Amino acid sequence: MTALTTTARVFRTTAIKLALIYLAALTLASGAVLVYLSQSTATVLRDQIVETVDAEISGLADRYQVAGIRGLVATVDARSRRPGASLYLVTDFAANQLVGNIEELDDRVLAGGSGELQRVVYTPIGGGVQREALVRVFQLTGGFRLLVGRDLQEQQYFRSLLAEAMRFWLFVLAALGLITWVFVSRRVLKRIDAMTATSRRIMSGDLAERLPVEGSGDEFDRLAIGLNTMLTRIESLMQGLKEVSDNIAHDLKTPLTRMRNRLEEALRQDAAGSGGKGDARVVLEQAIEDCDGLIRTFDALLRIARVEAGSSGASFAEFDAGALVQEVAELYAPVVEDAGGVLESVAEEALVLSANRELIVQALINLVENALKYARQDEADAVRVELRALREGHDIVLAVSDDGPGIADADKERVQQRFVRLEESRSAPGSGLGLSLVAAVARLHGGRLELADGSPGLVARLRLPANRGAGEVAGRA
Structure with a gap:
């Protein structure tokens, strides 16, 4: 990259433009202030002069009235000898100098004598360079x-100081501009280029890349932290999509293959003339059952995807979580009793929860069905399922416990993933998506799913933040 290209890039940046x-703006403002000060100071000095x-004219006029020309000459002579910027001169009718501290002056100045204030050039006593003065002649x-009159050398000196101050300030502004140039071209552009390079690597497919954070806490760090959080979320979603695709290809291949084999066998029997309508009906019923299972699986996957994306379509509202647990317990108590078990419920009062009621109900139903399905080791076992709603600190916990074999500690995180089924439960019907949906519902509400030992059995806790607004929890999904 050439220096010309770098310079062009610098001038295209917002930072250098600002x-x-x-x-x-600072240069114009400073210049305006200095000009105003110069003019104001000149006006003040002129008024003072x-x-x-x-x-002095008033005093000398009084002296002339009292002592005449001799007294005036004596007074002017005394004042002329004093050091200072005051000027005096007395001449006779022939313009001959009688007394004063001016050595040379244009005759036209003395010829006037109107008393008007005028700017003149004179030579002081003792010679030297000519100077400017403001005088009155009477x-x-x-x-x-x-x-x-009054010599203007002090006023001119002050103006020269202001001019020098203006030149110095312009030099300071130029130095500030140069420092800004260096800062922008070396620091800001360096960080922008680093972010651009990282973004290109991410766009090329490396989602593990993250924007650099220097730890200074400036706007670039805040931007990088926000984008890195977004990239982490995107990477998680992409990884989940990859896992879902792999699991679909693996777990749905078996029912599809089984369905195809059954239909193919029915066709072979029909072609050989050895099958009857009853056999074909059985095969078709089994195929429809397999199709229903696949539809349920895809519906569960679609619902999990919508929940994780925060677009389930249902609204958030406040409701009593204890009353909701009692309703689910009343709904599923007959189902558990038909299976030879018992369902109990315990709920505290005034558990106000701001959440999606439909999704919470679905999560509890999934936990109850899992407990009923996997807690029984054989058909003769009586299952005891308990539903609880309680407050723990700032959280509301909805728990479903059973007295079955439970889940090993090493598998408690893994079973919350899609299509994960433990070896001892593969004989039971299901797709391995129930706990995945519960975990997704918990994340949507800013909570989490916890699996713990019930000694015996398993305790599944849906831990949700109490009285949290819908917008806030949805933003955390």
Whole structure:
């Protein structure tokens, strides 16, 4: 990459554009302030000069009225010898200098004598360079003229200081602009390029890549942290999609193959003339049963996907979780009794839960059916299932426990994944999606599914945050 290309990229960045705008605005504002100060100061100094000259003229006029020309000359001579910026000059009717501290002055200045304030160039006593001054000239009786003024060297010096300050400030602004250039081109662009390179690697398929975080807590770090969180979520979803695809290809292949073999066998029997309509009906009924199982599996997968994406379509509302547990217990108590077991329920009062009621009911039903299905080791076993609703800290826990064989600690996390079925439960009907749906519902509500030992049996706890708004929990899904 050439230096010209780098320079062009720098000027296209928002940071350098803002920096240049701020620099230009600051320069204009500073220039305006300095010009205003210069003009205001010049006005103040001019007013002070006018006041000083007028005061001295008034004093000298009084002196002239009292002591005449001789007294005026003596007073002007005394004041002319004092160090300072005041100027004095007294001339006779022939423009000859009688007294004063001005060595050379344009004759046209003295010819006026109107008393108007005027800017003149003069040479001080002792020679030297010419200077500028503001003076007033008055004509006295007898042809005498009196000049009183003020040297402008101090004012010009002050202006030169302001001009030097302006030049210094412009130099500082230029240095700030250069520092901004270096900062943007080396630091900001370096981080942007690093993010761009990482983004390209991610787009090429490497979802494990993450944007660099320096730990400074600046806007780039906050942006990188937010995008990394999003990438982690996307990677998790993609990994889940891959696992689902693999599991579908593996677990659904068997029922599809079985269905095909049955239909093929029915066709062979029909072709050989050895089968009857009764045999074909049995085969078709078995095929329909397999189709229903596949449909249920795909419906469960679709519902899990919608729940995990936060788009299940149902709204959130507040309801009493204890009353909900009692309703599910009343609904499933006859089912458990028909299977030779017993279903009990215990619920605390005033357990207000803000959640999706339909999904919570579905999760509890799945847990009860799992307990009823897998807790019995043989047909003669009587199953005891218990439903509980209680508060633990800031959470509401909906628990389903049984007295069956339970699940080994090594398998408690694994059984919450899609299509996972333990070896001892493969003979029972099912697709291995029940606990996956419960776990997805828990995550949607900002909670989690916990599997613990019941000594004996298994305790499945649906732990949900109490009284949490729908928007907040949905945002965490």
